[in-house]
Amino acid sequence: MNAPVPAERPTLRFLTCGSVDDGKSTLIGRLLFEQNGIFDDQLSALERDSRKHGTVGEDIDFALLVDGLEAERQQGITIDVAYRYFSTPRRSFIVADTPGHEQYTRNMATGASNADLAILLVDARKGLLTQTRRHAFIVSLLGIRHVILAVNKIDLMGYDEAVFTAITRDFEAFAAELGFKSITPIPLSARFGDNVSEPSRNMPWFTGGPLLQALEDVDVSDHKADKPLRFPVQWVNRPNLDFRGYAGTIASGTVARGDAVVVANSGKTTTVARVVGPSGDLERAAAGDAVTLTLSDEIDITRGDMLAHPQARPTVADQFAAQLIWMSDERLLPGRSYLMKLATRAVPVTVTAIKHRIDVNTLEETGAVKTLGLNEIGLCSLAASTPVAFDPYRENPDTGAFILIDRMTNATAAAGLVDYPLRRATNVHHHDQSVTRASRAILKHQHPAIVWFTGLSGSGKSTIANIVESRLHASGVHTTLLDGDNVRHGLNKNLGFTDADRVENVRRVGEVAKLMTEAGLVVLCSFISPFEAERAMVRSLVADGEFIEVFVDTPLEDCIARDPKGLYQRALAGEIKNFTGISQPYERPAKPDLLLETRGATPEQMADAVVSLLEERGIFGTAWWSLREGEGI
Template sequence: MDEVDDTSEKFDQFLHEQENKGFMRLLTCGSVDDGKSTLIGRLLYDSKMVFEDQLSALERDSKKVGTTGEALDLALLVDGLAAEREQGITIDVAYRFFATDQRKFIIADTPGHEQYTRNMATGASTADLAIILIDARRGVLTQTKRHSFIVSLLGIKHVVVAINKMDLVDYSEEVYEEIQKAYLDFAETLGFSTIGFIPMSALNGDNVLNQSETMGWYTGKPLMEYFNTLDIDAGDDTRPFRMPVQWVNRPNLNFRGYSGTIASGTIKVGDEIVALPSSRTSKVAKIVTFDGEFDSAHTEQAVTITLEDEIDISRGDVLAAVQNRPTVTNAVAADLIWMDEQAMALNHPYLIRLENKTVPGRVTAIDYKVDINNLQQLAGGDDLALNEVARVQLALTDRIAFDPYELSRSMGCFVVIDRMTNKTIAGGMIRASLDTASNVHWQALDVDKQARASAKHQKPAVLWFTGFSGSGKSTIANLVEKKLHARGNHTYILDGDNVRHGLNKDLGFTDEDRIENIRRVSEVANLMTDAGLIVLSCFISPFRQERQAAREVCGETPFIEVFVDTPFDTCEQRDPKGLYQKARAGEIKNFTGMDSPYEPPENPEVRLQTPGHTPEEVADMVIRYLDDNGFLSP
């Protein structure tokens, strides 16, 4: 019985030691055939992390598709795809686990080919340390520089340069020193905290697990010892508290908690927090986990937090320290790595996914591209091709809370998603806010949109009237407002001509100015619906994309696209302002329908075909739509 108790005690002690080991995420990268997979295979094999059945399979596969003659081909422990084994290269990112007495490791083997740079960037996004492999015969190559730059861009601060295949250069100290100098000259501006250099032969095991006997001139640590002793600055517990909300946890009427993984900092019961972007504050009532309640929690813990006050918090909101808040904005500067065969286009609508929040957005400008072969900044242009890297300006339809990527990976990273295919097409790192008022936080108000609308006995909405000049937009909207006013509803008309006398008097009629005109009006319409009003916006708004952007600015507020479908010829015959005549005479440039296009709505909520109907009849169609859909008081 004593033996059983002793064994159980030792087992519990072993589990405790394993749970409390340090943890490090590793990345291998470099040019094609530098030996990345072989190095990982060697680490797994020498650290005895290969099971007997895996070893048997390795022996069999080495004879069948191996590249090392009669010896074991350790690269096959990592290259799992059939195409990889056939070609002897890595295509996909492969992750493997191993452990020593000091630490646990997850190591990512990433492809070396230029066309798979996006795969390499994916593997680098969570790593603590990058192993840059260099073939001692070839030295520092273009792909070595490319991967080193991306490693730097993605915030990895620790690099070890593994100068591999030293056995093929007679273990030459001179070759090692030449490569070391060349790499240091290149990496001088990359901002790494530590750069280590280790000469090795992954194939033979020199300086991998143990010190090499064939390179007595090297007095540094072998690779595994370097991993075990490197001090990586976690630092996240000392940073301000941040927790993106993943789930509003409400199992019953008596419990409401906000679940997520703490991105940085610590939190204690009684601490005051702020929910962003709403800026409402409260105090922590409980910290609940799978293992019970705790008085405090720290970085990377998955917790559910309950608050002393009932405040509106949704998935994607961020809980943060009141006295040290992240930036809240809807316009950011970011570094973007494009990962799709189809090029990125300026102002094209995409989905931007942050930690637990997805918002529509678009790239409004490319400040510069980076030639990742020599780190030179190039002219921005209008698009990004596969594997290109650029500093861009990003406009979002909703405000987000973020910390710069260099301070917090989880709070500063995002991916770009294609709206049609739902495919991830780019990865990005937020560097700064473009909002000049980003240091101003949204003031939480006790009277909200719902309260204001209830007092008016109506449902706020934006009626967006679009159509050619002279189609009857303003006439119809004016009649609609008169009818609503007579019924006691609260409204306001935003007319295209009226706003250009004040709010938008600085804008012309180029495509860019038209887009900015609609953006500003959309923001005003959104504020007015927040006041509980029914807003009638009358704008030609010729482009589908800008109307979609207006819809997205309004967020959850109902956006009713009203297409005043009057034929172009009819509008020109009416010509109530004499604009068509001036456009025909060349006095007006960029006139919609002539030298500037109009893109009719494809699926408007309301289509008003005006020929054959009086303005009164058409206005009644709009009122009927509002009545039928519950926007008006009975």
């Protein structure tokens, strides 16, 4: 009697990870070769490339099959994430070969974000390394619950069982708290094919199956359809006056015609009138389906909104805790505004606190840290500019994962995983006031504004700001002057001069200046403010036209020659750290509202230029009266 043919399992997405030069690319190349996943012309090219770039003598260097970048081949490392497809009679596979080099940990996290299983390679000669542990932690953090511990290059250790046993024991002890459902240790040699597709004759002591068998047998069933409905709106589809639909991909759950749904942020409820798929109307759709929903009622829904069933709603909050995997060379600065992209929504957020950083070697939590650097992982508190809908990542990765984007460079700064909402100040609301900022300003016959003087220490910005205030005061303008030195005697006396403290210094001043504009004042601010991102943040606090950036452009050598406070000499002697222009960069404004070049001009002349600009823009004077008359006031 013939044995039954095993049922074909669903496609398995997996990644290879581990430290640099542990053999990840070689393993994938060997797998593809043994499963006839290489065409004849590819094999011929591989043989030629092996002679040119190979690292294994006369043998075929299978790593070159997936190390496609010229820089990778020259350096013998993987930089980018390489995706490959192959299949066996039992299963299809999509594999992501990810880089092991610490510099490219962010690429590894990208490859892990869509994987069901991780092959964690360990060089048998080296054992567990810091990068091995870091990758294992990231894999766990991203919700991967199945790991194959591939102890590679066992041939270089004489196929020694004791070496394999020791590495397995060390990893299982380290991973005990990571929550993996299965850890499958396999000794192998990717170069020679030992225990890759077939059992190795060189290791009779190993009674488990080869790597391919483990990949074919693992059960990573997808249960997204069993979870509550989450439908992030990608696009409002309005081809004509008779059709309004909301397009997107169902992140989890199911939706059917006639189902009640709620807009998570607004709480507005309605029912689904139609479920439109690529080929027409459907009765029901499930997780992973790209559909357009039409609703029974006309309610306000835009891109970024999320639809759910009323009885199982996502969390909606503007403050939450999340694990951050920092991916930028620029360190995380609490208080700086980043752009958070979660599902289909993008909102400004700031990191308000770092609760702790994770030591990837011991998994211990290190508290009292002020920043995160490249590849560091920490639990942080974040505040969004507006409430967002989400689920904890452990409950729903699709609606609990996000990225942080540097708002100045548009580079990805971090990957984030929502942990839990912060139920802070839920009883605090904006209180309506009878006297508005507009009425206060009209009483003063002026328009509120923040005039922000920026430049190096010693550039003359405080001198110019002081003259400007005197001129405005003489003209009857109600002003106040915030100076960088003065606020450090009170409001900001607990701050130092690290990058993080400088960001917080400007954030606080920006909030105070905003409050003063609510009183109808013209607020003059004189601060070095070396970072473009923080100056942009203050600009975003007020309406268009109410932030006027004045760049006092004085060459560094002139500032050093003046050195009115003796600070440059101390900084050059190494007595003052983090001094702008010496040991810390100054980011010049790209497009200031007014550029004051100090060479060849007196402070009085430059102050006149500032006053003239304010009058031209209707902050005070005849232009202000003209604007009021135009508004019928």
